[in-house]
Amino acid sequence: MQDNKNKHNTDLIAAIFMLAVVVVFWIQLMSFKTNIFYIHLDIIFPQFVLISMTILSLILLIKSLRKPDRKTLFLTTNKRKIIIAVVAGILWVSLFSALGFIISSIVFLTFLTIILEEKSKNNPKKIILSLIFSLTIVAVVYFLFSNVLKVPLPKGFWA
Amino acid sequence: MIIEGLIALLTFQNMLYILIATVAGLVIGSLPGLTATMAVAILVPFTFVMSPVTAMAVLGAIYMSAIYGGCFSAILINTPGTPSSIATAFDGYPMANKGEGVKAIWGATIASVFGGIIGIIALAFFGPPLANVALKFGPPEYFWLAIFGLTVMSTLGRGSIVKTFLSGTFGLLMSGIGITIMGGVVRFGFGYYKLQAGIELISALIGFFCIPEALKLMNEKMSIYAGDPRKHSKEKWTTILSEIWDTRITALRSSIIGVIIGILPGAGGAIANIIAYNEAKKASKNPEKFGTGILEGVIASEAANNASVGGGFIPTLTLGIPGTPVCAVIYGALLLQGLRPGAELYQTHGEIVYALIWALLISTIMMLFIGIFMGVNLYKIISRVPTLYLGPVILFLSIVGSYSIRNNSLDVIIMFIFGLLGYFFIELGLSPAAVVLGLILGPIAEQGLVQATLMSHAFGFYKVFFGRPICIILIILIILSFSWPFVSKFLKERKNGGL
Numbered sequence: 001m002q003d004n005k006n007k008h009n010t011d012l013i014a015a016i017f018m019l020a021v022v023v024v025f026w027i028q029l030m031s032f033k034t035n036i037f038y039i040h041l042d043i044i045f046p047q048f049v050l051i052s053m054t055i056l057s058l059i060l061l062i063k064s065l066r067k068p069d070r071k072t073l074f075l076t077t078n079k080r081k082i083i084i085a086v087v088a089g090i091l092w093v094s095l096f097s098a099l100g101f102i103i104s105s106i107v108f109l110t111f112l113t114i115i116l117e118e119k120s121k122n123n124p125k126k127i128i129l130s131l132i133f134s135l136t137i138v139a140v141v142y143f144l145f146s147n148v149l150k151v152p153l154p155k156g157f158w159a
Numbered sequence: 160m161i162i163e164g165l166i167a168l169l170t171f172q173n174m175l176y177i178l179i180a181t182v183a184g185l186v187i188g189s190l191p192g193l194t195a196t197m198a199v200a201i202l203v204p205f206t207f208v209m210s211p212v213t214a215m216a217v218l219g220a221i222y223m224s225a226i227y228g229g230c231f232s233a234i235l236i237n238t239p240g241t242p243s244s245i246a247t248a249f250d251g252y253p254m255a256n257k258g259e260g261v262k263a264i265w266g267a268t269i270a271s272v273f274g275g276i277i278g279i280i281a282l283a284f285f286g287p288p289l290a291n292v293a294l295k296f297g298p299p300e301y302f303w304l305a306i307f308g309l310t311v312m313s314t315l316g317r318g319s320i321v322k323t324f325l326s327g328t329f330g331l332l333m334s335g336i337g338i339t340i341m342g343g344v345v346r347f348g349f350g351y352y353k354l355q356a357g358i359e360l361i362s363a364l365i366g367f368f369c370i371p372e373a374l375k376l377m378n379e380k381m382s383i384y385a386g387d388p389r390k391h392s393k394e395k396w397t398t399i400l401s402e403i404w405d406t407r408i409t410a411l412r413s414s415i416i417g418v419i420i421g422i423l424p425g426a427g428g429a430i431a432n433i434i435a436y437n438e439a440k441k442a443s444k445n446p447e448k449f450g451t452g453i454l455e456g457v458i459a460s461e462a463a464n465n466a467s468v469g470g471g472f473i474p475t476l477t478l479g480i481p482g483t484p485v486c487a488v489i490y491g492a493l494l495l496q497g498l499r500p501g502a503e504l505y506q507t508h509g510e511i512v513y514a515l516i517w518a519l520l521i522s523t524i525m526m527l528f529i530g531i532f533m534g535v536n537l538y539k540i541i542s543r544v545p546t547l548y549l550g551p552v553i554l555f556l557s558i559v560g561s562y563s564i565r566n567n568s569l570d571v572i573i574m575f576i577f578g579l580l581g582y583f584f585i586e587l588g589l590s591p592a593a594v595v596l597g598l599i600l601g602p603i604a605e606q607g608l609v610q611a612t613l614m615s616h617a618f619g620f621y622k623v624f625f626g627r628p629i630c631i632i633l634i635i636l637i638i639l640s641f642s643w644p645f646v647s648k649f650l651k652e653r654k655n656g657g658l
Contacts (some may be wrong), residue, residue: 011319014370014587025332028347041612043337044348045432045605049331056325069319073586078378085377089370090374093575096558097568107557112551116377138550141559149187150200151563 010071011064018057022050084115101155102138109134160505161283164513166337167212168521169326176213177518180220181525185533187221188228189240191365191560193427196226196484203492211496211511218492222485223468224520224530226428227271230461231534234263235541235551238368242360243428243464245595246436250449250456255538257452262448264534265399266454267461268527270410274462275523277414278469283516286473287423296423299616300625302607302634304423305600308430311437312593316577319588327591329606330597333358340609353569360598362561362574367591369557370578376550406455409439415611417463421470427465427483430598435463441643469519476500476512491573 029046063069074082094109099107113130145151180202187198198221229240229482234251245269254263262577281289296304312327336347337357413435420431437461438448448458471483479501481487495499498508505512541549561574582590615623624630 010587012324014322014325014511014589017587018329021332022328022618025347028349032346033344041341041609042344044612045331045601045608046335046346047326049335049601053325053328053332056321056328060319060321060325063319069588069619071586071588081378082374083376085550085554089575089578091559092554093571096562096571101559105559109551112377112554113548116550130332130474137555144500145559149193149563151201152566153559154563154568 006072007070008073009064009068010073011060011069015057015060015064018053019061022053022057026050059155063117085112088112088115097154098157100158101144101153104130105138105141106134109137163510164515164626165517167510168216168514171247173216173518174211174521176209176217177522178525180217181522184221184224184226184522185228185231185526185529187571188225189231189537191240191369191395191556192234193240193362193560193563194241195222195229195243195284196488197564198222198225198364199485199488199492202489203495206492206494211498212514214492214496215489215511215515218489219472219515220248220518220522220525222489223275223465223519224526226464226468227268227275227461227526227530227622229464230267230271230457232269233243233249233538234457234534234537236259236549237375238553239430241598242364242595243432243467243527244460245277245364245429245592246432247457247464249436249460250452250454251460251594253450253452253656254454254457254541259452260538260542261435261535262399262402262454263454264397265531266403266406266537268530268534269400269403269466270413272523272527273410274414274417275412275465275468275526276520277411277462277521278466279516280419280469281418282469282476282519283513289418289470289473289535292383292422292451295547295629297627298609298610299627300605300629301603302624303630303637305607306638307606307633307637308434308600309604311426311433311596312590315384321592322588323593326584326593327597330594330599331601332597333363333594334598334601335605340606350652353567356567357563357565358573358598359561360571360595360629361564363577363598364595365557365561366574366577367382367581367584367595369553369573371582371585371591373550373553373578374582376546376553379463403458406444406458409442409455410458411618412442413439413459413462414466417466418473420463421467422473423633427471427485428467431463431467431470432460433599434598437457439641441640466524470575472519473513474517476504480577498643500519505570539550560654 025046029043029050030086032043088108088111092104096104098104110131113133114127117126117130142153183202184195184198187193187201187483188195199218202217202221209217216389225243226243229244230247230251232238232240233244233248234255235317237248237252239245251263251267278537290549309327334357336354338344338355339346345352348354356609416435416438417428417431420434435458439455440446443455445448445453468484472489473482474480474489475486479490479499481490490500493504498504500510514592545637557569557574557578561570562568563571581594584591598611611623625634
């Protein structure tokens with residue numbers, strides 16, 4: 001019984017999530033303005049998709065009430081690490097253009113490799129190793145993209 | 160002409176260029192975010208100064224090897240390097256995870272070489288008649304082809320079929336973001352003008368496949384693979400070859416599918432690998448093993464995507480209609496060289512066409528040796544790198560890869576949002592692979608539906624959608640595809656009951 005308490009009805013969550021998506025997109029479609037001659041052609045496909053999604057979500061909703069698929073979510077996850085990784089990822093993605101490729105990549109690669117290590121194992125030697133690792137990876141990728149493949153990478157706001 | 164093409168190609172300089180192009184294609188193809196189209200597009204400016212034979216040889220070689228290179232990251236880190244290797248990850252990564260990465264690399268390499276050669280044979284000997292078949296595909300046929308592709312979903316999911324189809328429709332919905340086909344206005348833009356360009360497929364692909372894997376790795380301090388690669392490294396290569404030989408029918412079937420899908424303008428390896436995987440699963444005696452890490456799944460996907468290369472060149476060279484996005488770039492390169500693709504190209508510059516075909520063949524053979532060497536060593540390296548470092552590096556490559564598609568920071572943000580969504584979807588038992596399939600097939604299905612609806616105003620609805628011969632064949636295939644899981648289950652039960 002106690003075990004069942006920690007388990008989530010994944011069918012119910014998935015069905016509610018998809019129904020919410022349907023509602024949001026349906027409202028968008030209702031306010032959609034296009035050339036009156038083409039309107040039916042521009043909305044025919046999304047309408048068909050939204051109706052299919054609604055039917056499938058309702059089937060899943062009924063199943064979730066009758067024969068739910070119960071599962072403990074994020075079971076194998078070390079919550080501290082996952083939150084750090086996600087927050088660092090969001091910051092990295094947000095600051096990628098502003099800080100530039102080189103700075104943002106070195107900072108976040110080093111930060112992640114240090115922070116994800118067990119606290120007891122983090123010593124100055126380990127931190128230097130993480131920094132060398134990040135510098136090497138960033139240098140190799142920068143050379144490959146900028147010099148060989150000629151793919152421009154963001155230089156940051158000071159460039 | 161065939162011999163003249165070979166003679167024109169056989170110089171030391173050309174062989175060196177093909178070798179460099181093959182290695183470059185392998186590297187670019189294996190990096191998530193850098194596609195075969197990008198690989199060829201990057202190299203086009205370098206070919207301006209080359210002779211037409213050398214230019215075509217280099218572009219053909221890089222195309223063939225980039226399509227193959229996508230299998231490395233699919234097998235080793237569960238991230239398809241290009242959309243043509245999506246299905247390779249379904250069984251390739253579980254194989255690597257079990258410690259059978261070497262076998263997966265061997266299988267993918269030999270299947271790619273085999274598929275590539277079948278595509279080249281089709282291009283060399285059956286080009287013009289096959290191209291005429293492609294011309295018979297109109298909007299209704301494309302609509303039904305996309306629907307046929309969507310039936311693949313019935314075999315993609317490992318759990319609930321409703322959840323898999325729901326994931327697929329979510330992908331179809333996402334593909335609807337952006338400028339509409341008819342009205343040319345922004346749909347589902349949510350007031351954010353940058354969304355007018357739509358969801359970039361490669362960004363979504365990287366997000367859905369890379370980010371959940373990176374997050375998973377950053378959580379677990381161990382080797383990326385659960386199984387011990389050393390246990391399987393002693394497996395004799397003759398044993399591996401014998402296992403690959405057992406899948407020869409799958410390789411042949413998938414190659415034929417790859418050629419056919421490659422010929423259809425706009426389709427290409429991204430669709431070919433998924434359809435071939437689906438058909439292999441249906442034809443298999445052990446369909447339940449697909450997705451758990453079996454060689455047949457890797458073979459099916461890899462044979463099909465490389466066969467689509469030769470197939471894609473057929474309408475490009477014979478009709479002047481690019482069969483795949485990469486062929487569209489090569490089409491441009493041909494024009495820059497003063498050559499106009501089309502039926503007369505064979506007559507006026509036959510030696511260049513056949514030099515390209517020979518270059519594709521030589522590059523394919525080079526792939527066999529370079530690919531196995533590169534793939535097996537990458538596997539050994541990756542299996543030894545602690546996940547503590549591997550997770551952040553995958554996240555890093557995902558960011559750089561998604562940015563480099565269009566040099567757009569929005570693509571990076573979309574990639575990350577889709578990545579978090581993918582992580583959440585996996586936890587809920589939804590299928591990220593089905594979402595990606597919906598994203599790929601959505602635009603093809605919508606364009607076909609809209610254009611066919613317009614046609615139906617003139618010719619009648621039933622005649623357009625249900626009265627054309629190819630449409631009827633595709634509808635029968637769709638019905639068979641949908642009903643096959645139930646039919647095979649019924650036949651199996653009957654057989655077991657009989658025994």
